[in-house]
Amino acid sequence: MTRLWRSFIAGDEDAFSEIYEAFFKILYRYGYHFAADHSLVKDAIQELFTDLWRLRSNLSDTTSVKFYLFRSLRRRLHTLAGGEDVYQALPLSENDLRGLQTDSREQYLIDKETEEIHLKQLGEGINKLTTRQREALRLKYYEGFTLSEAASIMNMNEQSVRNLIQRAIISLRSLLS
Template sequence: MQQSTYTSPLDKLNDEALLEQFRQGNTLAFEELYKRFWGVLYLQAYHILIHEEDAQDIVQEVFTALWTKAANINLSGSLAAYLYATTRNRVLNMLASKRTYRHHLSSLKQSLSDIDNNSLQYITEKEITARMEREIRALPAKMREVFELSRKTALTHREIAHQLQLSQETVKKQISNAIRTLRHKMAHFSFFC
C-alpha cells in the first residue's frame, strides 16, 4: 500500500518567497511559514522562559505580528533571522516585564506593610494615650492633681507640696499610689489589646 504524500508547490519556495507570496494575499504561504517556524521558535522561547504557555504566547504574538505587519517588514537578512530576533526580543520584554512587575509588587507589599505597621503603631499609641488619660481622670481628685503636677509640669515634690499645702511625704505617697494604680489598670488594658 503506497502512502500518499501530497506536497504543495509552496513547499519548494524559500522563506523570503513565501513571505512575498503572503504579502500578495496568499494565506497558504503564511500557513507554510507557520509550519516551518512554529516549532523552532517555540523551542527558542521555551529554552529561555522554561514555561510552556508563555513560550506559546510569545510565538503566537510573533506570528500575529507577521500576519498584521508583513507588508511593512523590510528584511536586511533572512526571514528566519528576523523571526528569531523578534522572538528573542519578545522573550526579553516578557522577562523584563515580569521582573518589573515582581519588583513593583514587592515594593507595594513593603509599602503596605510599612503603612499597616505605622498605622497600627499610631493607633495603638493613640489608644494607649487615650486610655491613660481616662485612667488619670478616674483617679481620686487630690491624687490626680498631685500626679498631673508631677508629670505635666517641671515642679519638684517640694514645690508641689508648697503649692497644694501638703507635706512632701504626702506628695510622694500620692504619686506612688497613682503610679501603682495606673500600672495595674494599664496592664489589664494591654493584656486585652
C-alpha cells in the first residue's frame, strides 16, 4: 500500500484507481452508518477522492492510507450532517452474529451450543451500547485501527476513546459470567 500510495502522490492514475478499488466498499460500509443514505455516502466518497487527487501533492507519503481516508470521510459526513455527531450504529442482526461463530478448526475446544448462547447475549449487549462506544469498537476491533488512530478519526482524545472501549468491554464481560 505504501508503494501504491507513493505512485499515487506522484500522479499515477492507475495507482489512484487501485486505491479507490481497494477502499470503496470499506469506506462505503463505514460511511453508511452515518447517514443510512446511499446517495449521501456516495457523494461524500466522490468528494473525498476528487479532493484526494487534486491535493495529492500536499499529502505525506508516510500516512496510513486507510487511516487518512477514514478520517477524511468522517469529517465530510460530519460536515454534511451539519456538524452533528451522527454515527448511527445500525443494530446487529442474528445473521451478523452467526457469522462470528468459531469455525470447525477450533470446534473441538469449544462447546458450540454455549458459544451460540453467549454470542446471542453479546449481540444484544452490543445493541445496547452507546453509538460512540459502537463506533470506537468498530474502529478498533473491526477496522483494526490503533487507539490513537481511532481517536483521531472520532475527533476525540485517546484517553476518552480508551474509556469508551473499556466501559463497553466491562458491560459485555458481565454478560459472560
